[in-house]
Amino acid sequence: MKYRLILDRRFLKEMKVIPESDRLRIRRKLQEFADNGDDYRHQRLKDPRFKRICRLRVGVWRIFYDALPQELVIAVYAVKHRREAYR
Numbered sequence: 001m002k003y004r005l006i007l008d009r010r011f012l013k014e015m016k017v018i019p020e021s022d023r024l025r026i027r028r029k030l031q032e033f034a035d036n037g038d039d040y041r042h043q044r045l046k047d048p049r050f051k052r053i054c055r056l057r058v059g060v061w062r063i064f065y066d067a068l069p070q071e072l073v074i075a076v077y078a079v080k081h082r083r084e085a086y087r
Contacts, residue, residue: 003037003067005030006075011063014079022061028080029058037074042067053077055085 031045033040042054045064050056056063062085064078 001038001072003034003072003074005034006073008075008077010078011076018061018079022059026058026061026063029056030076034074037067037069039073056059 015026018026040056043051043056044051045055052066053064054067056065060082061074062080064080064083064085065074065076067074
């Protein structure tokens with residue numbers, strides 16, 4: 001089932017500083033994710049403050065999002081390098 005992506009301003013701002021090759025990989029992964037959202041296992045964060053937020057791994061980058069399957073929407077909030085992602 002095809003999902004609609006909603007990209008947060010923070011995500012778009014963070015994407016500008018990522019190297020072009022990684023940016024392209026992230027875009028491809030998000031498009032694949034939107035096209036096949038039901039086939040992915042959503043990795044929820046363990047911190048109870050962020051219990052609805054999930055992560056998606058793309059190389060050394062972590063994409064943080066919230067999947068709303070009833071509305072067929074994936075809201076993408078942020079992309080962080082793995083060493084900064086969980087601080």
